[in-house]
Amino acid sequence: MGVTMKKSRALKVLSAVLVAGFALAGCSSADADSGADSAASQGNWPRTVETPKGPVEITSKPERIVSTSVTLTGTLLSIDAPVVATASTGPNTDVSDAQGLFTQWGDIARERGLAVLPMGGANAESVLAQNPDLIVVSATGGDSVVDLYEQFTAIAPTIVVDYGGSSWQEVAAVLGEATGLEDNAAATVAKFDSAVEAAKAKITLPPQPTTALVYYEDGSGANIWTHESGQAKLLTAMGFTVADIPESAKSSESMGKRKDIIQVSAENLYDGIAGNTLILVSADDGAVKAVEALPLLAQHPAIRDHHVYAVGLDTFRLDYYSATNMVNRLVEQFG
Structure with a gap:
């Protein structure tokens, strides 16, 4: 499905998924052809990203990303991905602010004007309302809504990312590839790795292991x-x-x-x-x-x-x- 898919068409498709409950695997071909020329002008597009759910084709560089995983949002923000909305966690906890955003990046999300999806987990209706051209879902963890994968794919290209067992740097590389921000991801990782090396030189290790x-x-x-x-x-x-x-x-x-x-x-x-x-x-x-x-x-x-x-x-x-x-x-x- 091309990322330029009209919202009205997405709504019809989504309604079929929600009401009829059957898969809509073939709905993506119509817009792919119409978006091919514009995608080529933005870089190496279309491109196929390998995910735990299989290969996903993204026809042009995403401009409106919805993150259904509060865990993955921080990495998306760190590579300057165009995130327009994010899932959240419970508000006003030791790790979250009044909006349910993680304290380590909540201020950055507000500065960039991110919408916050409804509490209790992202759903197809709230994601559709953001008119996304890419949806990001976590494969595991308490913030995973992978069970809604088929519904999300009826809206826009959807990638599932497995952060369990991966470093955030490895996740950044995956998200960089999917968003066309490979250079940003590499620069963010390099900046962090340099800080780790500098920090390593400053510490004296306690007894190991x-x-x-x-x-x-x-x-x-x-x-x-x-x-x-x-x-x-x-x-x-x-x-x-x-x-x-x-x-x-x-x-x-x-x-x-x-x-x-x-x-x-x-x-x-x-x-x-x-x-x-x-x-x-x-x-x-x-x-x-x-x-x-x-x-x-x-x-x-x-x-x-x-x-x-x-x-x-x-x-x-x-x-x-x-x-x-x-x-x-x-x-x-x-x-």
Whole structure:
């Protein structure tokens, strides 16, 4: 489907999807031919982007992008993608502002005039109202609305991006390709990587290896970040050695399709923390005190020797902005 598809036609197609409930796989060919000439004048268009849902053709450079994933919006903003609307999370939390935008980039979104999609997750009607020419959906995570993929494809080309198990830099490359902003993505990543190298030279590492996790405040266990997570990859880039997670500590429960997190129950937490240093993600100093006070961990070397550190409340979902914050906090802790 060409990105110049008329909104009235999209509405008719969408109505068929919503009311009749059947797939509209062949609706994209009519506008592709009409948009081919203008696409060629804007660069290497049309282009095909490989996604977890298969190849997606984008006929011309997007000018109105809707992000249905609050996690992916930060990376889109960091490469100066023309985002017109974004999904949100719950408002007025430790990580979000009054609009439900992440605090690390909420001000930037407002400066650029982004519309905020209704609370409770993006839906086809709210996305259609933004007249998008590209829709971005996350494959996994709490902000994923991938179940609505077929409805979104009736509106505009839709790409699914899997940020679970990918660094934000890898996500930036995918989004750069889809938006024709490869140079912007590369420049943003290069700027960040340069900052990481400079920060690495300023720190003295605590005892290695390191375990990074999100501690459950109810004391029922933790999510431990795997080597495939963006958090572990960032720690590795800073010189840390990320500990393997013992098989014996892993919960029988699953995190769905995510590859970046392993659930560990409270009774297995001691064994799950295989590192001599513990990094608490999505946490502040209050979480450090709570973890150090746990009787079941009292004799663990990381707790006993007070090598427990928090890297900020905004570090659960990494983008350029929150990853930069995490780097700065690591320098504060170990510089």
